[in-house]
Amino acid sequence: MKVAWLPVSIREGLRCAYSPRPTVFNSPMRRCVLSTSSNQFSTSTRLRAGIAAPEIQFKEEGDGRDGEGKIFYARLLPESPSYFTAQPAFTDDLLALQDLVRKYSRLPVVKPSEAPRVAWRSLAEYRNMVGESVKASKYHKVVEVLRRLNLIHPSLIPHDVTKALNEYKRDVNPFQNVPKIIPVDEFGRACAIGRRKTSSAKVYVVEGNGEVLVNGKTLAEAFGRIHDRESAIWALKATDRIDKYNVFALTRGGGTTGQAEAVTLAVGKALLAHEPALKPALRRAGCITRDPRRVERKKPGHVKARKMPAWVKR
Amino acid sequence: MATNCIRCLARPSLPPSFLVNASSSLRIQSLPSTASMGKRYASKLNRPTTNGPRKNEKVKGQKTLRIKKKPPPKTGKPPQPGERKAMRKRIVLSNTNALEVPGMRELDKGLVGEWEMGIRDARRQAEEGHWVLEGALGMVAKEGAKEGEAKNGEGVIGQVVALQGQTVDSLRAVEAFKTTQGWGFFRRPGLLIREESVMLSRKLIQAEQGNLRLVIDGERGTGKSLLLLHAMATAFVRGWIVINIPEAQEVTNAMNDYAPLPNTNPTLFTQPTYTATLLSRINKANPILADMEISLTHSLPIPIQSNISLSRLCELGARDPDVAWPIFQAFWAELMAEGMPPVLLSLDGLSNIMRESMYLAPDTSKVHAHDLALIDHFVNYLSGKRRLENGGAVLAAASRSHAPTSKSMELVLKQLVELQKGEEEITEKDPFEKSYDDRVEWALGVGSEKATKAGPVEVLKLKGLSKKEARGLMEYWAKSGVLRKKVDEKEVAEKWALAGNGVVAEIERGALRMRI
Numbered sequence: 001m002k003v004a005w006l007p008v009s010i011r012e013g014l015r016c017a018y019s020p021r022p023t024v025f026n027s028p029m030r031r032c033v034l035s036t037s038s039n040q041f042s043t044s045t046r047l048r049a050g051i052a053a054p055e056i057q058f059k060e061e062g063d064g065r066d067g068e069g070k071i072f073y074a075r076l077l078p079e080s081p082s083y084f085t086a087q088p089a090f091t092d093d094l095l096a097l098q099d100l101v102r103k104y105s106r107l108p109v110v111k112p113s114e115a116p117r118v119a120w121r122s123l124a125e126y127r128n129m130v131g132e133s134v135k136a137s138k139y140h141k142v143v144e145v146l147r148r149l150n151l152i153h154p155s156l157i158p159h160d161v162t163k164a165l166n167e168y169k170r171d172v173n174p175f176q177n178v179p180k181i182i183p184v185d186e187f188g189r190a191c192a193i194g195r196r197k198t199s200s201a202k203v204y205v206v207e208g209n210g211e212v213l214v215n216g217k218t219l220a221e222a223f224g225r226i227h228d229r230e231s232a233i234w235a236l237k238a239t240d241r242i243d244k245y246n247v248f249a250l251t252r253g254g255g256t257t258g259q260a261e262a263v264t265l266a267v268g269k270a271l272l273a274h275e276p277a278l279k280p281a282l283r284r285a286g287c288i289t290r291d292p293r294r295v296e297r298k299k300p301g302h303v304k305a306r307k308m309p310a311w312v313k314r
Numbered sequence: 315m316a317t318n319c320i321r322c323l324a325r326p327s328l329p330p331s332f333l334v335n336a337s338s339s340l341r342i343q344s345l346p347s348t349a350s351m352g353k354r355y356a357s358k359l360n361r362p363t364t365n366g367p368r369k370n371e372k373v374k375g376q377k378t379l380r381i382k383k384k385p386p387p388k389t390g391k392p393p394q395p396g397e398r399k400a401m402r403k404r405i406v407l408s409n410t411n412a413l414e415v416p417g418m419r420e421l422d423k424g425l426v427g428e429w430e431m432g433i434r435d436a437r438r439q440a441e442e443g444h445w446v447l448e449g450a451l452g453m454v455a456k457e458g459a460k461e462g463e464a465k466n467g468e469g470v471i472g473q474v475v476a477l478q479g480q481t482v483d484s485l486r487a488v489e490a491f492k493t494t495q496g497w498g499f500f501r502r503p504g505l506l507i508r509e510e511s512v513m514l515s516r517k518l519i520q521a522e523q524g525n526l527r528l529v530i531d532g533e534r535g536t537g538k539s540l541l542l543l544h545a546m547a548t549a550f551v552r553g554w555i556v557i558n559i560p561e562a563q564e565v566t567n568a569m570n571d572y573a574p575l576p577n578t579n580p581t582l583f584t585q586p587t588y589t590a591t592l593l594s595r596i597n598k599a600n601p602i603l604a605d606m607e608i609s610l611t612h613s614l615p616i617p618i619q620s621n622i623s624l625s626r627l628c629e630l631g632a633r634d635p636d637v638a639w640p641i642f643q644a645f646w647a648e649l650m651a652e653g654m655p656p657v658l659l660s661l662d663g664l665s666n667i668m669r670e671s672m673y674l675a676p677d678t679s680k681v682h683a684h685d686l687a688l689i690d691h692f693v694n695y696l697s698g699k700r701r702l703e704n705g706g707a708v709l710a711a712a713s714r715s716h717a718p719t720s721k722s723m724e725l726v727l728k729q730l731v732e733l734q735k736g737e738e739e740i741t742e743k744d745p746f747e748k749s750y751d752d753r754v755e756w757a758l759g760v761g762s763e764k765a766t767k768a769g770p771v772e773v774l775k776l777k778g779l780s781k782k783e784a785r786g787l788m789e790y791w792a793k794s795g796v797l798r799k800k801v802d803e804k805e806v807a808e809k810w811a812l813a814g815n816g817v818v819a820e821i822e823r824g825a826l827r828m829r830i
Contacts (some may be wrong), residue, residue, distance in 0.1 A: 209781075210807050210810065210811045211811075211815050212811055212814075212815070218533075218778075218814030218815050218817065219811065219812065219813075219814045219815070220533075220535070220812075220813055220814025220815075220817050220820045221533065221534075221814060222814075226812065226823070226824055226828055229812045229814075230812060233811060233812070236811075237808060240804060242804075242807045242808050242811050243803070243804075243807035243811075
């Protein structure tokens with residue numbers, strides 16, 4: 001939800017509700033103030049608290065014992081010195097991160113290519129987080145600082161840096177999604193699974209002379225259509241490997257076309273285990289990408305997924 | 315065949331019998347006029363008188379527009395009775411557009427002789443083997459054997475050999491060629507020599523001194539019928555007498571007349587017409603019968619001379635279906651007499667005779683196929699109950715297309731193949747299966763009670779071609795100009811894999827028939 005355009009008083013409360021870092025604020029001062037104000041929608045919001053100095057405690061209200069020790073401000077003091085900038089939260093964030101860089105500038109760094117790959121929050125997400133209209137170029141400064149912090153050697157990275165970095169990391173790191181490498185086992189088999197439509201195929205590929213068994217049957221028995229047979233061993237054919245490997249496939253579910261094309265994908269994957277260098281060739285042959293299309297669901301009021309009943313005058 | 319008009323090449327409008335009469339008699343002048351007049355009158359008389367509203371007249375109160383539908387224009391004449399079937403059953407054995415393949419060997423006495431030499435060599439090696447292996451010359455002997463193999467007709471494995479003209483005529487007469495086989499692609503009929511076919515040929519040659527009972531089994535399209543054809547061709551080359559039942563289905567599917575055979579228990583049924591046509595086929599296919607005279611005396615329902623040839627005997631049987639069966643028996647007795655050539659009895663579509671036939675007995679129960687006299691005759695020899703006296707073979711090929719299931723046959727064949735392979739676990743009978751048939755087991759020489767002395771039949775399980783054979787076949791296609799591709803290892807490997815590990819019919823389908 002976009003908060004930046006809301007009135008300031010509501011903005012704060014909503015941010016607390018929706019923000020991925022609901023109660024964590026950078027400045028310790030802000031934090032201590034906020035902890036006193038529990039009701040987010042009352043007048044004592046962060047803004048109010050930010051502007052105003054702590055509440056005046058009169059001698060009559062207090063016990064009168066420690067009243068003397070407190071400093072009394074005659075004027076309202078802003079919570080943060082960056083209150084008078086256009087984007088105080090952003091400025092605070094940037095300053096805090098720059099502080100960290102300065103503090104740990106002596107720690108050893110790794111090469112940029114060796115640093116762990118991190119996807120930082122997008123500009124829109126960041127704007128949503130702080131509730132301010134931050135320019136792209138400004139946020140870029142933040143990202144640059146974050147990158148610098150990320151270069152610190154992973155084994156020496158301090159706890160507070162990690163904590164700060166985590167706030168700016170995307171919730172899901174796409175770089176962590178690495179496909180598993182299929183091993184070739186002691187018998188020389190590579191096993192892979194492929195799917196298409198509602199079919200799935202589990203395939204063992206071994207070096208051999210081009211024999212193919214699908215569910216214990218030969219290719220001709222398993223698939224009546226020559227087209228299906230061709231697509232089942234398409235990965236081998238496209239790479240000129242038909243007489244180099246034997247294939248043992250088990251397919252379940254769906255129809256013949258689905259099963260044949262599930263075998264295609266599985267054979268492609270298993271072949272990659274034997275010869276990883278074939279990946280570009282296999283991708284060109286269409287044996288890497290899973291076809292996500294499925295049967296479209298039927299809708300109420302329709303005869304099928306899209307078909308409508310015939311129009312009748314009355 | 316339809317007779318054609320000489321000038322216009324159109325088929326006659328009048329029935330052929332009428333034409334014959336008109337041309338043979340001298341009343342040519344008067345006949346056509348009367349015929350045409352009669353026709354005209356007949357057409358007037360036959361016209362139906364219609365009193366009701368005509369087809370396109372507007373009926374009162376009818377609002378929809380009716381458009382007259384034109385009948386489709388008549389082009390040509392409808393085919394005459396039997397013409398369509400003749401077209402369907404037509405077998406084309408040559409294609410003048412196909413290229414002639416140079417340097418093709420023929421399946422002749424020379425080639426079969428080489429295979430015979432192979433048997434002798436193998437025997438000799440088996441005799442010598444035990445002491446050669448002991449010596450230090452073991453390796454040398456092995457190499458020598460390999461060279462010998464190449465000489466002894468095994469070099470031809472993976473090549474296509476042509477059939478001799480005489481063999482082709484005979485094979486055509488026994489209906490060994492089938493419409494589904496691609497004979498019409500090539501200049502002249504040829505056969506791929508596979509490992510199995512050489513093996514079978516050698517067995518046949520050996521069977522001249524004994525008896526061979528063999529069932530050819532295999533997946534669909536693996537060449538069972540063609541192996542049978544190869545066996546017949548070998549038999550013709552060796553001078554055997556071949557009796558072939560080309561389609562067992564025709565014998566058992568109740569499309570022929572049948573009659574109970576008196577004095578038989580259980581009652582056997584003869585098929586007079588089928589037997590008559592079989593006799594005529596035998597006569598046509600085996601020209602050597604013309605040189606053989608009757609040596610025994612027979613009690614036949616028709617009087618025959620004592621010195622007629624066997625060919626004439628068959629002719630007599632073929633002419634009159636009523637006496638066909640007794641004459642077939644007499645003919646068979648002659649074949650079993652001393653000094654006659656070996657006999658090849660073959661049948662295609664085994665599972666059709668391994669169950670109840672479609673014929674009904676007088677009590678409306680189904681007649682078991684083994685109760686048909688002709689099948690009974692065949693099964694007696696297949697089971698080993700009777701022996702071919704002058705040597706020979708009984709071959710049966712299973713069929714996988716439009717074939718009924720015979721549980722017992724499937725089981726027995728499976729068990730026999732497992733026994734051959736020497737597997738530890740032999741498939742057992744399914745205790746819950748009710749449709750097992752003891753007679754089938756007996757026919758395959760397996761039955762428990764009346765087990766025959768001869769033992770079970772041999773089973774030849776066909777699989778796909780080897781890559782070498784597939785390559786030879788594809789090279790032959792390429793040389794014939796049918797396959798317009800470079801035949802290299804890659805192409806062969808692809809076609810071989812796509813055809814389900816070399817199933818020959820699938821290779822043909824992928825390479826010749828599915829060209830886009």
